[in-house]
Amino acid sequence: MNVDIQAIRSDTPLLASTVYMDTAAASLPPDAVLDAVRTYVLDTGHIGIYLPAFRKATYERVEGVRQRLALFLGAQPQEVAFTKNATESISLIARGIDWQRGDEVLVADTEMLSNLLPWRRLEVTHGVVVKMVASDAQGRLSPEAFAQAVTPRTRLLTFSHIPNSTGVVQPAAEICAVARKHGFWSLVNASQSVGLVGVDVEHIGCDFLAGCGRKALRATEGTGFLYIREALIGSIEPVLAGWWNGSYDRQTGALSFVAGARRFEAGCPIVPSIVGLGAALDYATRIGIEAIEARVQELTAYAIGHLSGIDGFELYGPPDAKGRIGIVPFNLRGTDPSRIVAALEQQHCIIEAGGFMADAILARYGVSTMARVSLHYFNTREDIDHMVAAIRAIRAIRNLQPIHRTSKEHS
Ligand SMILES: Cc1ncc(COP(=O)(O)O)c(C=O)c1O
Incomplete structure (x- = not known):
């Protein structure tokens, strides 16, 4: 060690x-993270935030962090989006799916509000049915409990890899295997686990994974992220649209979005946080x-x-x-x-x-x-x-x- x-x-x-x-x-956050954030923010004022060479280097830096984040999660860079926090990551998926009335979502009873409310809200807005899946007396989830709740209308299951109120490490790969077996999607809320235990999206076999950098990774606030399996990127509607992720052809009226998970980010990226996230990933990787x-x-x-x-x-x-x-x-x-x-x-x-x-x-x-x-x-x-x-x-x-x-x- x-x-x-x-x-x-x-x-x-x-x-x-x-x-x-x-x-x-x-x-x-360790000082290396704070220094990275501070230096970037000072540079924006001292060098000139839109000095072309500085801006180019900044965007390259953002993409460099995307690559390191992807590597840390066992994903490909084009499968990772920066968000403001895990709640936003979960909501982007919840709002981006083409729900049909009567579709069902399985939500573990271990979830805190941020992985409950986005789904409960769909009950009101889209006629989705939320089914709660019970953990055992010690807060452990089982793949069997999820499997029992599956019906032909099930479209997604979700749970926290490590719930914030128990600290249980849930059998994420086994639970996600239930979704794969029945042909529907899984979303892992990894807010507590990334930076604390190994999180590898290929091993877990999830379709979506939401996380935040300010907990075990020791980044600053404003460092959420979202993993989306590459094959599904085109199936999820980008809820946020604007510069950075899209374009509009005035002649034809056609809208288009950039390739990869970056299409789920819109507008100016939160560069200070992303730079700090990069330093936090380096710090955790060194240990x-x-x-x-x-x-x-x-x-x-x-x-x-x-x-x-x-x-x-x-x-x-x-x-x-x-x-x-x-x-x-x-x-x-x-x-x-x-x-x-x-x-x-x-x-x-x-x-x-x-x-x-x-x-x-x-x-x-x-x-x-x-x-x-x-x-x-x-x-x-x-x-x-x-x-x-x-x-x-x-x-x-x-x-x-x-x-x-x-x-x-x-x-
Ligand atoms: C298990 C779990 N899910 C979701 C969240 C929400 O994270 P965020 O504040 O980054 O949206 C938290 C953080 O408190 C959490 O512990």
Whole structure:
């Protein structure tokens, strides 16, 4: 494993003073990413954003990032589009399919709003039927559960490779094989998995994959992406149209779009974000995805092992670290999770609490809110010890004092 953890940590100065455990929301970009963004933005003003030579180099750079992103995903460059975020990627597919009334979409019950609302909206606008596919009691999805829901009207299935509220690594290839076997499409929401575990679209066998760069890849905001299998590019209507992706022949009135997945991008690309995404891909590639996965897996087991010793600790999802990675959702019996977040903040430790916009799976757990620790390779066992000690301290205070909840804590 070529992870020089001290060198990695020194690339992110905040880690010297703060325990950061909210990568599942957004991670801390390393300085190499911030420098790439800053340099580009300064150059736009200092060199001249539309200086022809600079603009040409900028567009070449954008295409260079597209190539590196494609390589990272096991795709071809013409199969990858830049978007603003994963929600946009999912919506581009949901709105781009030629739905017929009564078509069916299978959506896993593990999904957060961004992979639910685009499909639910089709029920209203296109008469599409959304069928929810249940995960098991530990949040695991099975290919069989999807297969049972298939009918002749099924056109697409979708699920998160790693849901944000469980951290379960779903059997993506097996689930997508169900879609292939029955001749319909699969969309993998890889928002949490790209940069954390190996994601190879050929291996997974998906037709579409949506992701974002600001989580495990450690890019900045504004770095969504969409993979579309090449053979399907012509079957999906480009929802966004304008310069960059299309043209209009005034004589004939004909509209045309550029080749490849770039046709799903319209208007000025978000170059600062794309440049940062390129630096983030280089950074992750230097460490190596196997090394990242192995380290986060080991830290996840360490965190669960130590948190489990705390009185009242309730873990959601699988009972241990097996089959999950990075994300540790939990409650302390009798303690509002927002109190845990607030107490940890005072100890310079950042975690998150809430419903994570994943109502269906939280309802299965019988809760409406929970705390969530999410780890990345830059975390250490000492970080986890610090976090566990801080939670133990909350527990100790709670045992001494009755809690006076405020109405805000219940919201
Ligand atoms: C599983 C999952 N899907 C989708 C999203 C939405 O991502 P974005 O904000 O990039 O649209 C998130 C991010 O919070 C997520 O965790």
